Amino acid sequence: MKGILLSGGMDSTTLAYLEQPDIAFNINYGQLPAKAEREASRKVCRELNIQLVEIDIDCSSLGSGDLAGKGKLDVGAESDWWPYRNQLLITLSATKALTLGCKELIIGTVASDSYHKDGSPEFIDRINALISFQEGGLIITAPGIKYSASDLIKIAKLPPHLLAMTHSCHKANLPCFECRGCNKHQNTLDDLGVL
Template sequence: MKVALLLSGGMDSLSLAWWKRPDLAFTLNYGQLAAQAEIAASRAICERLKIPHQVVEIDCRDLGSGDMAGRNADGLAPASDWWPYRNQMLVTLAAMKAISYGVTHLWLGTVKSDAFHRDGSSEFMSAISHLLSLQEGGMVVEAPAIELSTAELVRVSGIPSGFLAWAHSCHKADVPCGNCRGCNKYFEVFEEVGYDLDRPG
């Protein structure tokens, strides 16, 4: 078994990397506005944990919508950060790269609250895993933290606050905007877990 993590540089995937220590990690620059900050956060945690890290670059911004693509979300959007079929795209692109490394299991940093979007649900995870298993390589897609909230994941992972602070959650820019859903989550989780941003541990 060889495990790769789809590492976005956000709180969930950084905590999952700290907790589970995958064999390698992939970060995708698919045209999202915060790509460089996400790559930097991912690279930093991988260097700390000595996890081999690969960056995959392919510009899909013309296919995106919402905060991450720098435009208004499409009409069907349940939230301002909705990018249609994003997780399906990310899993496919990561798997296309991962198969050349002999990866058998691809992990996603999906948590309980991600079920707000259909591609963050348990049903989606089962379906996308089944789809990949039908193809060459028989890769399995798993979300080890899907039954946990982000705060619960942070606690169970044991990630120190100083390393969690490296996470980049902003949807709109490389420098946190402070008012998008990603930035709000970042501050809410620090408060819920009881970590002090001014005194990282």
């Protein structure tokens, strides 16, 4: 069985369309846009006929940056950095995935995410080694890690109506048009020639 960590954003939605996993995991970990991410994930899963598992665990007191509505930490590269966020989300979803019989967990990371170490190929290799070393042998994959968001969407031939379901804002449940997530979303649409 194959699962995917689905935020409801462009990258994980594209990979859900391309990879057709059996199950998706959406996590409300206390991030500001949790409601919109959850709704986007629900729509995508309904459209693709993928079972959605919703995980709720409030980690907002641990967060920083745009996603937590707090200031940028000195150690993070950008305003959207939340310490160990991908490690946390992978661990939480892997824990549930293993109990449901998954053998692979797909992560929606693309090339531009490597500006944070936990979005880099090296991180994916290391977290896969750690998770797969443990009981159950669950593997972590990031099939989009070599591609830009727009290239991945082109390769997958993602239908425009699915792209329209996604939510990318880091600060709110409605796009703020100012954060790195909104900027990436707009730049990707520009690259694709979408108005």
